Amino acid sequence: MTQMYHNLPVNAYTSQDWFDREQRLIFSRTWRYAGLVEDIPEPGHYVSVQAGLNNIFIVMGRDFRLRAFHNICRHRGTQLIRALGKTQKALTCPYHDWTYDLEGNLISVPDEAKEYPKGIDKSCLGLKPAAVDVWRGMMFVHPDPDSPSLVEFLAGVDPHLGPHKPEELVEYEEARQTYEIKANWKIVVENYIDVYHLSHLHANTLHMYDHAKAEFGWKGPHYHFWEPPSEAYAKDLETNLPTPRVIPEPHKGAWVPMLFPGLGLGASEDSWNLFVITPLAPDLTRIENRTKLANVSSWEYNKQSWSSAGFWKNFGGPKYSGDDVASEDDPMASGDFTAEDIYACEQQQKSLASPYLEIGPASVGESPITNHQNAILDFMAQQEKRMT
Amino acid sequence: MDAQFYPLTVSAVDPIISGRATSVTFAVPAPLQDWFRWQAGQHLTLRLTVNGTEHRRCYTISNPPAGDLRITVKRVQGGVVSNHIADRLEVGAQIEVMPPFGSFVLRPNDTARRTHYFYGAGSGITPLYAMICDVLTKEPHSVAHLLLGNASKKEIIFHEELKILQQTYSERLSVRHVVSSQSFWSGFSPWRRGRVDAEVIQAAMAETPPIAQDVHYWICGPGDMNSNVASALGNLDVPQARIHMESFGSQTQAERTITGIAATAQVTLNGVITDVPVGADQTILEAMLAAGLSPAFSCQSGVCGACKATLRSGDVHMRAHMALEAKDVEAGEILTCQSLANSKRLSVRFVA
Numbered sequence: 001m002t003q004m005y006h007n008l009p010v011n012a013y014t015s016q017d018w019f020d021r022e023q024r025l026i027f028s029r030t031w032r033y034a035g036l037v038e039d040i041p042e043p044g045h046y047v048s049v050q051a052g053l054n055n056i057f058i059v060m061g062r063d064f065r066l067r068a069f070h071n072i073c074r075h076r077g078t079q080l081i082r083a084l085g086k087t088q089k090a091l092t093c094p095y096h097d098w099t100y101d102l103e104g105n106l107i108s109v110p111d112e113a114k115e116y117p118k119g120i121d122k123s124c125l126g127l128k129p130a131a132v133d134v135w136r137g138m139m140f141v142h143p144d145p146d147s148p149s150l151v152e153f154l155a156g157v158d159p160h161l162g163p164h165k166p167e168e169l170v171e172y173e174e175a176r177q178t179y180e181i182k183a184n185w186k187i188v189v190e191n192y193i194d195v196y197h198l199s200h201l202h203a204n205t206l207h208m209y210d211h212a213k214a215e216f217g218w219k220g221p222h223y224h225f226w227e228p229p230s231e232a233y234a235k236d237l238e239t240n241l242p243t244p245r246v247i248p249e250p251h252k253g254a255w256v257p258m259l260f261p262g263l264g265l266g267a268s269e270d271s272w273n274l275f276v277i278t279p280l281a282p283d284l285t286r287i288e289n290r291t292k293l294a295n296v297s298s299w300e301y302n303k304q305s306w307s308s309a310g311f312w313k314n315f316g317g318p319k320y321s322g323d324d325v326a327s328e329d330d331p332m333a334s335g336d337f338t339a340e341d342i343y344a345c346e347q348q349q350k351s352l353a354s355p356y357l358e359i360g361p362a363s364v365g366e367s368p369i370t371n372h373q374n375a376i377l378d379f380m381a382q383q384e385k386r387m388t
Numbered sequence: 389m390d391a392q393f394y395p396l397t398v399s400a401v402d403p404i405i406s407g408r409a410t411s412v413t414f415a416v417p418a419p420l421q422d423w424f425r426w427q428a429g430q431h432l433t434l435r436l437t438v439n440g441t442e443h444r445r446c447y448t449i450s451n452p453p454a455g456d457l458r459i460t461v462k463r464v465q466g467g468v469v470s471n472h473i474a475d476r477l478e479v480g481a482q483i484e485v486m487p488p489f490g491s492f493v494l495r496p497n498d499t500a501r502r503t504h505y506f507y508g509a510g511s512g513i514t515p516l517y518a519m520i521c522d523v524l525t526k527e528p529h530s531v532a533h534l535l536l537g538n539a540s541k542k543e544i545i546f547h548e549e550l551k552i553l554q555q556t557y558s559e560r561l562s563v564r565h566v567v568s569s570q571s572f573w574s575g576f577s578p579w580r581r582g583r584v585d586a587e588v589i590q591a592a593m594a595e596t597p598p599i600a601q602d603v604h605y606w607i608c609g610p611g612d613m614n615s616n617v618a619s620a621l622g623n624l625d626v627p628q629a630r631i632h633m634e635s636f637g638s639q640t641q642a643e644r645t646i647t648g649i650a651a652t653a654q655v656t657l658n659g660v661i662t663d664v665p666v667g668a669d670q671t672i673l674e675a676m677l678a679a680g681l682s683p684a685f686s687c688q689s690g691v692c693g694a695c696k697a698t699l700r701s702g703d704v705h706m707r708a709h710m711a712l713e714a715k716d717v718e719a720g721e722i723l724t725c726q727s728l729a730n731s732k733r734l735s736v737r738f739v740a
Contacts, residue, residue, distance in 0.1 A: 061625035062590075064597035089625075102625050133501070133601045149602075151501040151529050167599075 005352075005359045007373040013184040014352050019282040025383040026261050026376070028052030031153050033263045033276055034132070034139040036290065037167060039084070040066065044102075046091075047084045047139075050278070054143040056130045057081050059091070061102045068132035068141050069104050074125040091127075100127050137167035137292075138274075154259070156219035162226070162255035163247045164267045166292050175273075175291035181342050183349035185262055185279035188287070189372055191345050192256075192264050192275065193223050196365030201344055204317040205337040208233040208240075209254050216368060221260035221375040223368055228253045229269075233311070240311040241270040244294040244304050258368075260375060270294070270304075283349055393435050393484035394420055399456075401477050409462040409511065409545055410474045411450065414485065416457055426488035427495060428452050428518040429606075429634070432459055433686040433694070435484035438472045445469045446692050448608075448634075449488060450514040450546075452521035460545060462511040486686060491693055491711060492634035494519040494606065496526035503598035504530060505605045507584055507617045509537035512608035513545050515634065519606060524557045530600060531560045535592050537584040537609070540569040541576040562596050584613065586620035593624070607633035614710075634691065634710060648705060648728025656737040657683055666729045672697075672704070672736060673724040683724065683738055690726040697724050702734030 003010040012018045032051035035058075039047050046059035048071050055071040057080070071079050073093035080093050080100070090107065092099045099108040104127035109120060131142040133150040140150050181188055191197070198211040207230060214227040229252055233240055237252060247269060255267045264275030276288040294300070318325075318333040319340060325332070331339035351357055362370050400413035416424045431448045447459035464470045492515060494504070504523055506516045513536060523532050538544045550563050564579035566588055580588055605626060607617045614633045621631055651666045655676060666675040673695050676683055686694035693711030699720050704727040712721055724736065 063603070063621065063624040063626045064593055065603050065626075066598075066601050103627060134599050149499070149501060152499055155499070 003355075003357060005373075006362055006370045007377065008186075010352055010357065012376075013186060013349070014282050016282055019279065021380065022279065022376075023052045025380040026052070027279070028054055028143055029383050030261060030379075031131075031133075031140045031142045031147070031150050032056075033274075034058060034141045036171070036274075037134055037137050037139060038171065039139070044089070045084075045086045046081055048079075048081060049141060051130075051141055051143055054130070055079060056141045056143060058132050058139060058141060059087070059102055062089075066132045066134070066139065067102060067104065068130040069127040070130055070143070072128065073098055074106060074127065080127075104129060136161075136164070137169075154222070157222035157224055157257065157259065160217075160219065160224035160226070160255075161257055161265065162253075162267045163251050164255075164272050166272050168295060169246055169272055169292035170295045172271075172291040172293045175289060178286060178288045179342075180280065181285045181287060181345050182283060183285060183345040184282055184352075185277050185285040186372070186376070187345050187348055188277050188285050189258060189262055189264075190369045191341050192277075193225070193258050193368035193372060194366055195225070195368065196363045197344070198365075201319065201340050202337045204319060205335060205340065208315070218368075218371055218375070221379055223258040223260075223372065225256045225258075225368075226253050227256075236311070237269070239307045241304060242308050242312060243270045244296050244300045245270055246272060246292075246294045258372070260379070393433075393486050394423065395482045396420075396424075396457075396485045398477060398479055398481045398483060400458075401473075401479055403474065404460070405543060405545060407463075407474060408543065409460055410477070411458055411460045412473060412477065413456045413458040414483070423487045424457060424485075426453055426457075427493035428522040429493040429515040430488040430490040431515075431692060432457075432488055433486040433692065434459075434469075435486075436469060436472065438468050441468075443469050444686060444688070446686055448490075448514040448518070450517055452518045452525065454525065455518075455521070460511065460514045462545070486694075489686065489692055489694055490634070491713070492608070492632060494522060494604075494632075496522045496530075498526060498528060500527055500602065501529035501600040502527065502531075502602040502604060503600045504532045505593070505603070506532060506534040506536075507589070507605070507607045507609065507613075508534070509584055509609035509613050510539075510543065511545060512610060512613070515608050516606060517546050517549070520553065520561065524553060524560060533562045533564075533592070533596050535564045535566065535584055535589065537566045537568065537613075540567055541565075541578070564592055584609070584617060586616075586623065589617065589620045590624060603630060605631045607631065628714060646705060646707070646728065648730055649732065651702070651729035651732050651734055653702075653729065653734040653736055655681065656735075657681055658738070666734070668729075670728075671707075671725055672722075672727045672729070672734070676724065685725055688725045690723050693723065695724045696721055697736050697738045698722070699727075700735040700737055702732075703730040704728060704734065705730045 034049040035047050040058060040060050043060050043062040046057050048055055048057040056068055057071045058066050058068045060066055071081060073080050075096055075098045078093050078095040080091055090099050090101055097110045101107050106122040106125040129145040131145050131147050133140055135150055135154060195214050195216060198206055209227045210230045211227055214225060216225040229237055252269055258264050262277030266273040266275060272292045274290040278286040280286050316335055318335045320332040331343040396414040398412055399415040402411040404411055426449050431446045433444055433446050435444050447461055450460040451458045461470050461473050463474050508516045520532050520534060523530055554561050554563050566580045566582060566584050567578040568583055605621055607614050618631050618633060647669050650668045653664045653666050653672055655662050655664050664675050664679045666672060673685055684694050686692045690708035691710050699722045704722055706722060707726045709717060709723050709726060711723055
């Protein structure tokens with residue numbers, strides 16, 4: 001009998017076959033986060049992003065409009081451009097120097113007369129377009145240029161995401177990091193949206209928010225979550241915020257949605273954070289974190305840091321201490337909630353290989369997990385139907 | 389398409405910009421309301437008799453479809469109709485009006501998220517104003533940026549209205565005035581002095597680059613402004629298909645010197661086929677009228693598109709074809725009021 005993990009078979013988390021199906025049916029057929037708008041600061045700059053099976057690049061024209069194309073030379077399929085950079089007015093493939101303009105038109109074929117004595121119709125050999133749009137300061141691409149619009153995709157969940165305007169904030173470069181978790185991407189998503197674990201795994205690291213009062217739900221495949229500050233934190237909230245506010249008073253709390261597929265946001269009174277989940281293998285997932293903070297003077301930051309020092313001095317602590325600590329770098333003794341999450345995900349993934357694995361019943365606080373599994377099944381079924 | 393004229397009663401006549409332009413509002417009686425629905429950017433053709441002579445003029449509707457049926461007419465020096473409207477037209481007067489028409493239209497879409505750039509000058513604001521109002525009220529996820537040229541502050545049509553829109557929709561509308569006069573005494577400081585040229589267009593775009601990436605460019609100005617703006621946009625890599633335009637005022641006169649050749653046109657109109665002789669200096673429309681046929685037509689300057697037909701065989705030279713997009717021309721559409729014969733035999737078909 002198939003081993004089940006709530007609504008999905010366990011091998012959905014371990015097999016190459018499931019991984020490939022998800023790449024094909026989910027990540028290749030939906031809007032994919034592609035960076036912050038400031039990653040393409042001016043005309044000629046470009047970035048590339050992997051959207052499932054598709055490598056797509058975005059370039060800004062001199063009209064400041066973004067264009068997205070599949071990063072495939074129409075000649076022999078070579079990837080045209082590298083991860084990011086700047087061009088003047090044209091994109092040249094390194095292999096045979098075929099050159100395209102920023103509209104994707106093939107404008108030059110070297111030695112054209114000699115190599116193609118019968119002629120070559122350049123007008124049929126333009127780059128394949130993809131869709132690109134911007135929402136809340138983030139760029140998104142869709143491999144299909146005629147896909148339903150980004151606003152349609154996100155309209156339902158948008159009102160539940162807090163009053164943040166990321167495009168008006170500045171990036172805190174020190175917080176930018178990329179790391180890998182040795183677990184399936186869905187394990188990482190489920191950990192992100194598991195409300196039950198907040199008071200337990202993170203008992204000593206996230207208790208400035210009141211998990212018991214969390215409000216959460218679904219809009220289509222997207223999950224939304226909000227919780228208010230804890231009583232202790234809220235008592236002197238304006239004093240206790242570690243950095244200056246990014247949303248106007250009286251808004252408060254933490255908005256921590258998970259946009260499908262695998263784009264986590266974490267937005268609070270004083271920061272806006274990105275948690276981009278990219279599946280690399282059935283048991284390997286890449287996380288990219290970026291943080292944006294208030295666009296105010298360092299004086300304002302100093303002031304806020306001094307005023308909140310009292311609250312944070314005695315805040316938090318490790319999950320394990322004393323004899324429970326395994327080693328010096330035990331994540332359970334780190335007092336860092338990210339280290340705690342990574343540990344939990346990787347430990348869970350290890351057990352998925354065991355024939356003795358038998359998943360217990362899902363709690364109320366774990367209902368987002370079973371909902372996410374359903375969202376995956378629904379999305380794949382929909383796409384499969386569309387393909388036939 | 390309905391080419392008929394209907395008598396409409398003038399319900400308001402409002403002089404604006406110190407009488408240099410006039411807004412005329414029409415009352416549309418209930419039975420005609422279906423005929424007189426419009427899209428932002430469309431125009432009306434008026435038929436008036438001034439001093440015993442019949443005149444036809446096209447004027448853009450200067451209100452969005454949710455507003456009153458209103459045109460705004462700028463005085464043209466020596467212009468028979470514009471001065472008649474400004475000086476003699478009164479509330480209660482009846483004017484023969486053809487139903488709204490034109491393909492320079494912005495159709496708002498409440499789920500679309502687009503960036504609209506508007507470039508206008510002088511009375512070219514009239515369709516753009518209707519479009520901007522429509523975007524702001526009916527396309528809630530979209531933004532509009534207007535770059536508007538005028539000779540001086542006192543020439544700016546809808547100056548106050550635009551200011552109010554800007555205050556109401558401060559996050560979704562930007563308005564930039566470009567004024568060519570050098571007077572510094574008005575207390576009004578435009579965004580720029582000069583003209584709506586390539587440099588100004590680029591500077592405006594750099595200040596408010598598109599956020600929503602489905603971008604459209606709408607141009608309406610006099611003379612060669614449209615082609616100048618379009619080529620400035622082209623130099624910035626804007627694809628032709630995203631540029632929409634309509635020209636106001638006189639066409640280039642140089643085009644008039646070209647003549648065609650004497651020909652016979654086989655015309656299919658309302659299912660009836662007629663052979664029409666076309667003179668070398670006659671447009672197909674002129675030849676048809678001379679032959680006693682009565683096709684639909686309106687502006688006779690290539691702007692409105694009322695006289696559109698399909699060229700099934702033969703070759704014509706079109707003096708102007710503002711009303712047609714490049715893809716229409718490719719598909720064989722012609723404006724008969726602008727078409728001179730370029731081959732001895734033609735076959736032209738009007739779509740009923």
